Amino acid sequence: MNTETSKTLEKYAQEKYKYGFVTDIDSDRPQKGLNEDTIKFISKKKNEPEWMLSWRLNCYKKWLKMPNPNWANLNFPEIDYQDIYYYSAPKGFEKKPKDLSEVDPKLIETYNKLGIPLEEQKVLAGVAVDAVFDSVSVATTYKEELEKLGIVFCSISEAVQIHPELVKKYLGSVIPPGDHSFSALNSAVFTDGSFVYIPENVKCPIELSTYFRINAEETGQFERTLIIADKGSYVSYLEGCTAPQRDTNQLHAANVELIALEDAEIKYATIQNWYPGDENGKGGIYNFVTKRGLCNGKNSKISWTQVETGSAITWKYPSCILKGDNSIGEFYSVAITNNFQQADTGTKMTHIGKKTRSKIISKGISLGNSQNTYRGKVSILRKANKARNYTQCDSLLVGNKCGAHTIPYIDSKNNSAVVEHEASTSKINEEQLYYCRQRGLSHEEAVSLIVNGFCKQVLQELPMEFAVEAQKLVSISLEGSVG
Amino acid sequence: MIFLNINNLSVSIEGKKILNDFNLTINQGEIHAIMGPNGSGKSTLANVLAGNEDYEVDSGKIMYKDKDLLDLNIEERAQRGIFIAFQYPVEIPGVKITPFLQASINSKLKNENKPELDRLSFAKLLRKKAEDLGINSEMLKRSINTGFSGGEKKKYEILQMSVLNPEFTIFDETDSGLDVDALRIVTEGINNFKNNNNSFLIITHYQKLLNYINPDHVHIMRNGKIVKSGDISLAGEIEESGYQNF
């Protein structure tokens, strides 16, 4: 690497995380640690029906018997589950506020600072937002407009109250609580998250979005999202997240389940920008996320797009089960790791139905001392005639202390299926840098431009409203702030 | 002898009807051209004549040299003199052109109960045919269509035609994407090759190719059917006012 590149990198590494502030607000928390009482406490806070509590307790019992999954290429101290708060809500949130006048102005200010205004006159055009602060949903915008179309967009806690039949039917149907220990844990203690139901043949006209913020110290966040797209419907959903800068590690273990019925389409995008820890690897979020979509009906489609820049540890494999004939699964990912971040992320495409198609585009960028792993599995089952998969994984290395790893698992049991996988790993191209700079760009701009170009295939899959935002985030990530 | 007679042919792909009661008769020594907009079913016709198994024949009959063509599989048709010059010739890396074409011509000779060609005499024949067409002998060392430009692929289809000497040749939009030079080779190839014994079906979107070849009959195809037949002047009409009048 030439000295100029090193200088730019050093400069990047010195920038700071922009969302690292703490909101000073009183919060309501149970005792630290996890036991049946904690779960009862959460359930009571949420005023849940009996069936929900017993489901949680059941999952807790499963969790007790399960070891943590160990396949990932990650290195971190064992998590002490008894040293975590499992619930934290700003005081006065026993009931969700009816409107913003009941919400502590400090909270509204927090979201303003994060660029997510909640007040009616300032809300983002074309995007409905559900804002989750620690364990509770603070506010949901555009709610009434959506209700007119029959679309349900609310927090999962509300859904348990208003649509118990849907929750009962679908919760845990794509990610069985016993799948692995993080899914069991989340099922036992999930606090809040979003619930979406799109009725038959309704195309949701605006982006739905949830913004997650972890504020309280030593608190785990266990959100749960459930999206159901009924026959012939369409929805595009976006999730964003940030957390304050703290020296200790915090646990985030979310579960997201998507169900697409016949001819339905769900687009799910994530911009993950949790606090990644400092330049020495201190602090940061442990991000253990299970995301899975079920293409249950014919011609259904689920598409995952993720831009992963934050977290000290990322463990995340948004997957698609392609059960319906002709169904389509897609996964587009940009994962940037810097400093001492570790990411082990990828996807799993399970082809069950005939003529199912999947596409995986993964771009990994490693900087600093970070380790970035793509792990993906493509399975073609016996009856998936003429199934088709195309996978492309590219890794870019910037600096010689980082690592980039590509670990695909490819299993085909059907001879009419075609599975293609391509991967490449290389360093940032000095010739391209030279070319850009000869045309007058600064070294920094040139790196940013090249990396953005490298990610373009993925970024263009994001909803328009966020594509620009994501591009900026990629540049910022290179500036070392996050990642 | 009936050379080629297509009678009330209906064809579909995956349940979608592409050819709809299609009729056409071609006699020995004739050149027919079929023109039509995209999606009119032109290429389907070519594929069905060649025996592509992706296409389902729902009803109708194709008689070729007094035989029911639909009873024959792909290679049996080829061995009986049907040749299709493909729109997009597939690349087959690793399969060398020379042994491939030798196997191809010998399959035909065998079918006709004629002695097969040995390697040497075939190589001679191939070199001569390539020379006649102005094709570089270097091309004969390569794998089928691999690393060829679009024009080279088409030239190579013409070379195969002249080597295999088919009685019925179908050009499936062979002229699309050709530069002037390649177009000249293709048309010269056809003109030198045509005689009273062999027939042609030229499928094209444009009139340009037909100016060089001069077909005996021109047909306009729309929605899986021939909607008008005439002589070369019909092609001129298309050139002037497009397909919307048909």
Add this chain to the structure above:
Amino acid sequence: MHSKEYIFSDHAILNNKREKIFSKLIAKNFDKKNNESLKNISFSDLSLFDYYYKPSNKKSFVISNDNENYKIKIVNGIVKKYKDDKIEVRNIINSDSNRFLEQYENNLDDLVIDFNKIFLNSGIFIDIKANSKISLNLIYENDHNHTIFQNNFLNFQKNSKVKLIEEFNLSHNTINNINCNISAHEGADIKHDIIQDFSYSNKLYLTTNTVCEKNSSFSQNTYNFANGFVRNFHFAKLNGEFSKACLKGCFFLKGENICSNKTQVIHNRENCESNQAYKGILNDNSKANYYSNTVVSENAQKTEGYQLSKGMLLNDNCNFFSKPELRIFTDDVKCSHGSTIGPLDERSLFYLRSRGINKNQAMKMIIYSFVEEDLKNLDNNIAERINIYLSDYLMDLV
């Protein structure tokens, strides 16, 4: 254990280590699910066998008529002693125990190697002197019902240039667990062809570990036409600058054939190059897997590492699993892998048939083309044999 039959049975330290491995296996104290050496084989396949071994040195020989081409026959893991100015051939002896100790230190997580360590009953040592240019044909032969646990050392001294061919003439109902350690010293140039063709009742677990020093080149091609079970696990370490390793193979499966393949290249120094490529054709109920891995260590700048995995499935009941890994710990690299699994290409088939070539022959042409480039650099006599195997395989196809 009848201790007398094992090599180094008097070696206290080695025996101690063997016992440890043994108790691990007995207690099944290992991760069964993720163990790559257990892919497509069950633990009982590995562990349930009738141990039977008798040394035999009657039929083994070393022949060289011209001091350039050597033919060595190894019978039941035993070889005849031989020495000239270019080569030394002998069986392993007690004083070789240190070489084994090194191996026992590495925990490879490979159960096949564990069994090799425990039951070790034979091994040969071949030393090729510096600057020798020879061709070396190793023929493994064994008597029926034998279980061979063999550990070989092939030492290629400075600037030697060797064509190494390994063949397996197995009789029936044998198990062959052969672990081969290859050292390519500075400037050595080794072309290694492995031909596997034996009957259904035999099992071959072949493992090679090659270490390449500066400027050396190791190029391996494995041709698997066997009807019996084959495991090809081949590893290379590039420990010297400007060294090259190439691990390639192709396999042709039918019936109930199973084969397990793995290659791995570790780049430990800068300016090295590696290539891993396996191609397989699977028919009937056959099963195969291919693990490949390129590891680029921290200081191995200017590395080029390529991987390719191609599977062609001819039948609905076959299964191919592939896991091409890249693990890269430095930045100045050009690494890639490509992997495809699919049927015989329908479009190519249509094209060939539309030129009058019948379906069966067209299929053969396409299958042949799939491995064509792997066959073109072979010596004539090997190429001929492989062509015969290939036409046999293709004959049974349809």
